[in-house]
Amino acid sequence: MISFEFPIVERVRILLRLEELFRRLTHFSDADGADEHHVALQTLFDMAELGARGDLKSELIQDLERQRFALEALRDNPAIAEHALDEVLGEIESAMSRQLEYTGKFGHELRDNEWLMNIKQRMAIAGGACQFDLPSYYYWQNLPAEARRADLQRWAAPLLATRDAVAVLLKLLRDSGKSNAFTARQGAFQQMSGGKVVHLIRVSIDRKLGVAPEVSANKYAVNVRFIEPTTHSARSRASTDDIPFTLAFCKL
Numbered sequence: 001m002i003s004f005e006f007p008i009v010e011r012v013r014i015l016l017r018l019e020e021l022f023r024r025l026t027h028f029s030d031a032d033g034a035d036e037h038h039v040a041l042q043t044l045f046d047m048a049e050l051g052a053r054g055d056l057k058s059e060l061i062q063d064l065e066r067q068r069f070a071l072e073a074l075r076d077n078p079a080i081a082e083h084a085l086d087e088v089l090g091e092i093e094s095a096m097s098r099q100l101e102y103t104g105k106f107g108h109e110l111r112d113n114e115w116l117m118n119i120k121q122r123m124a125i126a127g128g129a130c131q132f133d134l135p136s137y138y139y140w141q142n143l144p145a146e147a148r149r150a151d152l153q154r155w156a157a158p159l160l161a162t163r164d165a166v167a168v169l170l171k172l173l174r175d176s177g178k179s180n181a182f183t184a185r186q187g188a189f190q191q192m193s194g195g196k197v198v199h200l201i202r203v204s205i206d207r208k209l210g211v212a213p214e215v216s217a218n219k220y221a222v223n224v225r226f227i228e229p230t231t232h233s234a235r236s237r238a239s240t241d242d243i244p245f246t247l248a249f250c251k252l
Helices: 008-028 033-052 056-072 082-101 116-125 137-142 144-175
Strands: 004-008 177-184 189-190 200-205 212-217 220-229 243-250
Touching: 004 008, 004 212, 008 033, 008 056, 008 144, 033 116, 033 137, 033 144, 056 082, 056 144, 082 144, 116 137, 137 144, 144 200, 177 189, 177 220, 189 200, 189 243, 200 212, 220 243
Parallel strands: none
Antiparallel strands: 004 200, 177 243, 189 220, 200 243, 212 220
């Protein structure tokens, strides 16, 4: 099975984008090559730029606080395992504490580093980070892998509190959804949402079917259309087959 996630609100879009950037950062930082570390540094710049939009820190704290309040209300509920509840609340408390300890705007340490910002500016130009453009960066790229990795870890360290908060919120969001099986007749499906609040829609299908979903949603209805992706032309063809899939509505 392959699952596709479609955020319905902007704050969930940001959480998913940050999650992907943190995943990419870890992957490329753990490698040894200079090219991989170049991508890791680009990823750090993307994270700082994304996190600088709005007040990410206060939004994360507010979301964590809302989740803590909602879960605390479940105490003494016989259907809820007390130890599991305590574990989740502990993760929320830890993430909130780390956010409160973080001072300044997300990624400000990177923006305050003139050397890094010079590299970021040159990276915005196609091929602009060549050795003749940035001799000092080329020197850094030729340092031992351990030295480059240590620098990447040092630059990323202040952002890890946000990584933990994002992970906690997305886990709670994903766990809130219950999957139900449906069939898209001739590749299309619609379900009335009845005004219920949805923050994320997850569509799961058998990868062997060779289709991908496109989702549009509002407070009245959810529409799913399956397409047959192609790399040979700009437009994918809409599927006309009956497609079995599962659908989950998630909310924070």
